[in-house]
Amino acid sequence: MRESLQRLIELQKVDAKLIEIEELRGSLPQEVDGLKKDLTDTEETLKESEGKIKDIDKKIREIEGNISQGSVKLEKYKEQLYAVTTNKEYDALTHELETMQGAINESENQILDLMEEKEENEEIASNSKTLLEEIQQDLKSKSKELKKRISETKNVEVDYLKKREKITPDISISLISKYEKIKDAKNGRAVVPVVRGACGGCFHRLPPQLVVEVKKMNKLIHCEACGRVLVSHNEESDN
Template sequence: MQKTLYALVELQEIDNRLDELRAERGDLPLIVEELENKYKEKKGLLEEKTQALKTTKVRQKELELLIEEAKAKLAEFEEKLYQVKTNREYDAIMAETDATKTKLEESEDELLNTQETIERLEEEIKQIESELEKVAGELEENKIELDKKLTATAEEENLLQNERDIILKKTDPEIIKTYEIVRQARDGLGIARVENGVCGGCFSHIPPQKIVEVRKMEKIYTCEFCGRILVYVEE
C-alpha cells in the first residue's frame, strides 16, 4: 500500500504541474472554440442567404418572362377585338383579357416583392461577409497565440503525461477512480498531506490516533471533512 500511496503523491504532483501549464493558456482554448463555432455559424448563415438570393433571382427572371408574355397576350387580344363578329367572341376575348390582366397584376406585385427581397438579401449577405471576415481575423489571431503557448509547453506536457500513464497502469483502478472523483470535486486536489495535525487540504483537525494510522501507510484513509486521501510523507 505504501507504493500505492507514494504513487498517488507523485500523480498529484504531476497533475498539479499539468494544471499549471493549462492555466498558463488561460481562456485561449475556450476563446478559440467559441470563435470556431461562431465562424461556422456565420458561414452556414452566409451559405443559406446566398442560396436564398440565388433562388429569388431565378424567380425574378421567371416573373419577368411571365409579365412579358402577359403583355404580349394583351396586345394580341386587343387586336382581336377589332376582328370579332359576334358578341360571344367578344365576351370570350374580354374574359381572357381580364384573366390575363389579373395574372399580370399578380406577377408585377410578386416581382416588386422579389426585388425588395433581393435588395434585403444582398444587404444581409454584405453584413454577414463583413462579420465573417472580422471573426476569421480574431480566430486566426487567437489560434496563433494558442499555438505559441502549446508549442512552448508541449515537450513538458508529453513527458508528464507519459509519467502519468505509467503510474495509472501500475495502480489499482478503483483507487485511481476515487482519487479522480475527489480531485474533480476539490479544486484539483485529490491528495492531502497530514501536517501539524491537520489535513493539508481543508486544514481540519485530525485525531492523533488517525494520524498514527495514516503514518503507517498500510491502507487508504480519507479526511472526514473534505474527502481527500490522506498521506504522511517525510520531506
C-alpha cells in the first residue's frame, strides 16, 4: 500500500501541474468554443433571412405580373363598357370589372404586407452581418491568444502527460478511479497532506489516532470531512 500511496502522491503532483497549465489558459478555450457557436448561429440567421428576402422578392414579382395582366383586362372591360347595348351585358361587364378591380386591390395589399416582411428580414440580415463581423474579430484575437498560450505551455504539458502515463499503470484501476472521482469533486485535489493535525484539503481537525495511522502509510485513509486521501506531510513534500 505504501508504494501505491507514494505513486498516488506523485500522480497528484503531476495533476496539480496540469491543472496549473489549464488555469494559465483560463477561460479562453471555452470562450473560443462559445464564439465559434455564436458564429455558426449568426451565419444561420443571416442565411435564413437572406433566403426569406429572395422568396419574398419572387412572390412580389409574381403578384406584380398578375396585377399588370389584370390591369390590361380592366382597361379592356372599360373599353367594352362603351360598346354594350343591353342592360344585361352592362351588368355582366360591370360585375367582371368590379371583380377584377377587387383582385388587383387585394394583390396590392399583399405586396404591401410582403414589403413589410421584407424590411423586417433586411433588418435582421443587416444586424446579423454587423454581429458576424464583431464575432469574427473577437474570435480571431482570442484564437490567436489561445494559440500563443497553448504553444507556450505545450511542451511542459506534454512532459507532464508523459509522466502521468508512466505513473498510472502502476496504480490499481480501482484506486485510480477513486482518485479521479475525488479529484473531480474536490477541485483537482484528491491527495492532501496532514498539516498540523488537520486535513490539508478542508482543514478539518483529525483525531490524533488517525494522524498516527496516516503516518504509517500502510492503508488508504480518507478525511472524514471531505473524503480526500490523507498522506503524511513528509511523504507529500518529498522531491
